[in-house]
Amino acid sequence: MAEQPNNIPFRTTGSKLLHPVSELLGVPLDQVNFLACQLCALLAAFWFRLYLSPNKASTTIRHAVATLLGAYFAIFCFGWYSLHIFTMVSICYCIMLKASIQNLHRYSLIVAMGYLILCQVSRVYIFNYGLLSTDFSGPLMIITQKITTVAFQVHDGLYRKDEELTSEQQRLAVKARPTLLEYLSYNLNFLSILAGPCSNYKDYISFIEGRHIAMKLLERNWKPNGYNRLPEPSPTGAIVYKLFITTGSLILFLSFTKAFPIIYIADDKFIKEASFLVRLSYAYIAIQAARPKYYFAWTLADAINNAAGYGFNGIDAKGHFHWDLISNLNIWNIETATSFKMYIDNWNIQTAAWLKRVCYDRAPHSRTALTFFLSAVWHGVYPGYYFTFITAVPITLAARAMRNNFRHHFLSSRTKKVIYDIITWAVTQLSICYTVGPFLLLAVEPTFKFYKSMYFYFHILSILVLLVLPIKPNSVKSQVHTSNSNNKEN
Numbered sequence: 001m002a003e004q005p006n007n008i009p010f011r012t013t014g015s016k017l018l019h020p021v022s023e024l025l026g027v028p029l030d031q032v033n034f035l036a037c038q039l040c041a042l043l044a045a046f047w048f049r050l051y052l053s054p055n056k057a058s059t060t061i062r063h064a065v066a067t068l069l070g071a072y073f074a075i076f077c078f079g080w081y082s083l084h085i086f087t088m089v090s091i092c093y094c095i096m097l098k099a100s101i102q103n104l105h106r107y108s109l110i111v112a113m114g115y116l117i118l119c120q121v122s123r124v125y126i127f128n129y130g131l132l133s134t135d136f137s138g139p140l141m142i143i144t145q146k147i148t149t150v151a152f153q154v155h156d157g158l159y160r161k162d163e164e165l166t167s168e169q170q171r172l173a174v175k176a177r178p179t180l181l182e183y184l185s186y187n188l189n190f191l192s193i194l195a196g197p198c199s200n201y202k203d204y205i206s207f208i209e210g211r212h213i214a215m216k217l218l219e220r221n222w223k224p225n226g227y228n229r230l231p232e233p234s235p236t237g238a239i240v241y242k243l244f245i246t247t248g249s250l251i252l253f254l255s256f257t258k259a260f261p262i263i264y265i266a267d268d269k270f271i272k273e274a275s276f277l278v279r280l281s282y283a284y285i286a287i288q289a290a291r292p293k294y295y296f297a298w299t300l301a302d303a304i305n306n307a308a309g310y311g312f313n314g315i316d317a318k319g320h321f322h323w324d325l326i327s328n329l330n331i332w333n334i335e336t337a338t339s340f341k342m343y344i345d346n347w348n349i350q351t352a353a354w355l356k357r358v359c360y361d362r363a364p365h366s367r368t369a370l371t372f373f374l375s376a377v378w379h380g381v382y383p384g385y386y387f388t389f390i391t392a393v394p395i396t397l398a399a400r401a402m403r404n405n406f407r408h409h410f411l412s413s414r415t416k417k418v419i420y421d422i423i424t425w426a427v428t429q430l431s432i433c434y435t436v437g438p439f440l441l442l443a444v445e446p447t448f449k450f451y452k453s454m455y456f457y458f459h460i461l462s463i464l465v466l467l468v469l470p471i472k473p474n475s476v477k478s479q480v481h482t483s484n485s486n487n488k489e490n
Contacts, residue, residue: 013135014077030077030135034194037073038300041190044069045307049235053309054210062208063181069190074139077194081136085143088115089187092147096177101159108151109358112144113377120380138195141378145198145354146187150178152358153201166361172200191308195301197350199310199326207310216314216325233315235306238323242303245331249296257293260286265437266446271453279453284433290440291334298328298348326350338424340392340399340431351375369393387438387447391459395431398462401469434458 014033021036022029052062074082092108099107120137156165157173165173178186178201186204206212213233264270265283274282305311306323313325330346337343345352360371376389410420434454438447451459 013079013081014075015079033077037077037194038304041069041073041194041304042300042307044190045304049307049309054208059209060181063185066189066191066208067181067185070188070193073190074136074188074193078136078139084115084119084136085139085188088112088140088143089147089184091115092151093180093183096151096154096183101155104159105148105152105155105358109148112147116140116144117377117381124381137380139193142192142196142198143187144378145196145351146201148358149198149354150174150183150186150201152362154178168357169361172202172357174201191305191310192301195297197298197301197326197328198354199350203325204310207308212310213312216312219314231315231321233312233321233323235309235311235323238311238321239303239306242299242306246296246300246303249292249299252289252292253296257289260289262286262290262437262440263446265453266441266449268449271449276453276455280430280433283437283450283454284429287433287436287440290436294348295329295331302327336425337428337432338421339403340396340428343428343432344392351378368396372396382442383444384438384440384442384447387444387451388435391435391438394462394466395435395458398465399428399431401465401471405469431458 014030016029018032018036019029022032025032048062048065051057052065054062057065071082071086074085078085092112095107095111096104116137119140123135123137153169153172153174154177156169157175158177160169160173162170182205185208186201189204192198203212206215217231260282265279265286270282271279302311302324305326311323311325311327313322315321328348328350330349333346334343337346355371355375359374360367363370372389372393376386379385379389407420410416435458437450441447441450
């Protein structure tokens with residue numbers, strides 16, 4: 001997380017109740033508040049599943065409790081700044097009710113993104129709010145995804161014809177405008193108010209109404225797995241596993257991450273004295289070290305949803321239950337990625353799905369560039385975000401061209417395939433390191449120092465690849481996503 005200025009180590013816009021704990025642990029108060037609320041959310045999620053299950057409580061009660069708890073957590077963490085969250089949701093619900101179905105999705109996207117950008121600009125440049133690790137703009141980013149997701153899905157369900165929709169759009173289309181309670185619950189529920197993730201509206205409503213698990217089992221054709229009736233899968237195993245990952249990630253963050261500050265890759269003395277290989281190696285290690293905080297936050301958020309009974313994704317051919325419907329990352333695939341696309345497809349998965357649903361699948365042209373642009377705007381106004389996503393465009397296209405031109409030559413034997421995988425893994429890791437650097441540095445000056453110290457080598461290589469190699473069509477439709485790594489560096 002971003003380094004805190006020494007004179008405001010315990011600054012927060014929310015509750016000061018845990019200030020003594022913050023001082024005792026030497027951890028910024030905003031982070032203590034966030035962690036305390038997420039741990040309370042985990043306990044509340046167990047209670048929600050056991051005592052407010054669909055057969056014990058009405059849908060109205062479940063919606064109301066989820067909403068009120070979420071609103072309380074927002075107020076506890078962000079104080080009066082949480083009004084921005086409630087204001088955006090209120091304005092966009094008015095659009096949901098009053099706008100024509102033909103333009104509902106456009107107005108929702110413009111207003112939600114516009115409000116988010118205004119808040120980010122004022123926070124960073126006008127009020128000089130600083131770099132708190134957790135602030136109201138994080139939840140505002142998630143709610144922007146939710147508002148636009150439900151708006152596009154209502155538009156698909158009430159305006160567009162079935163033959164105009166993809167199979168996924170047909171499955172997710174919403175056939176009625178949400179009620180106020182449904183809308184508030186979807187956007188403000190305590191399961192995802194602080195760290196997400198965004199999920200599809202129909203999946204969330206099915207969860208609240210108690211149809212979620214049965215629906216997923218029927219989608220995945222459960223009968224061949226030896227069950228005579230619908231099974232009742234327990235999330236306990238998934239929760240324990242995810243809490244284990246969460247604990248390990250927290251330990252890594254408190255030790256490994258702190259030992260390799262990212263700003264050192266733009267330090268004048270280091271750049272001058274270190275060789276290119278040393279600079280490259282340190283950049284790789286420092287950017288690797290930045291990952292555990294995201295592993296921690298996103299895996300804990302996933303565990304919270306699972307504890308409430310949300311996130312079931314069906315059963316496989318071996319009879320194993322899967323609780324990864326709204327998982328936000330696949331750590332193994334991230335660490336072993338052999339292509340730029342494989343990496344970003346497994347990082348911040350739900351944001352990738354959102355970008356695909358609202359932009360990539362609907363853009364009339366330049367889908368890759370437009371998707372990366374929307375991702376950059378959504379992330380915030382720090383220049384480093386734009387350097388990252390602008391850099392990602394040619395690298396993504398170059399990686400696709402390389403794969404389409406060369407991969408088939410290495411599939412004739414296992415040995416060749418292993419060699420190909422090792423080479424592509426190394427190149428992928430270097431490309432991610434090169435691309436993500438500005439995202440973590442945030443500002444223009446350190447970004448240029450970093451790229452200059454790297455001799456702009458990946459920019460040059462990507463452009464040369466695109467100029468030299470013939471463009472071949474993809475054998476499989478590529479799904480572009482944004483590396484957003486970093487819910488932002490606030």
